[in-house]
Amino acid sequence: MTDMTKLAVLAEELKIGEYSRHIFLCIGDNCCSAQQGRAAWTKLKTVLKDRKLSLSSSPDACFRTKVDCLRVCQGGPILVVYPEGYWYASMTEDRIERFVDEQIVQGRPIDEWIFARNQLPKGSAENPPKT
Ligand code: FES
Secondary structure, three states: OOHHHHHHHHHHHOOOOOOOEEEEEEOOOOOOOHHHHHHHHHHHHHHHHHOOOEOOOOOOOEEEEEEOOOOOOOOOOOEEEEOOOEEEOOOOHHHHHHHHHHHHHOOOOOHHHEEEEOOOOOOEOOEOOOO
């Protein structure tokens, strides 16, 4: 089996191509403590699994990725969700359940936790690039 074939098999197992959203959570030590980051990541995995949004093929299925830095480096844990492109601050464990229920399940952004927006893709009729 070639490397590309192995990757294609892995991508199929991970259901890459079926997800509606991708959530990145920064647990890097420049924006939160290691304990805060680990707790938030564990809670995110648990809540997504509980809501059947992890490794499922529901319309709201989410791919999740923990990262070491999103270049903000303060007010973390920082979380960004695509395609909406909402950047959330202070996403500690206690905020994760509300985030999943309101932002992901209901599609209602939590404005008071969002500090930046960068909806993708740029260039669509709903989201034209700035000139
Ligand atoms: S360490 Fe979290 S954004 Fe840089």
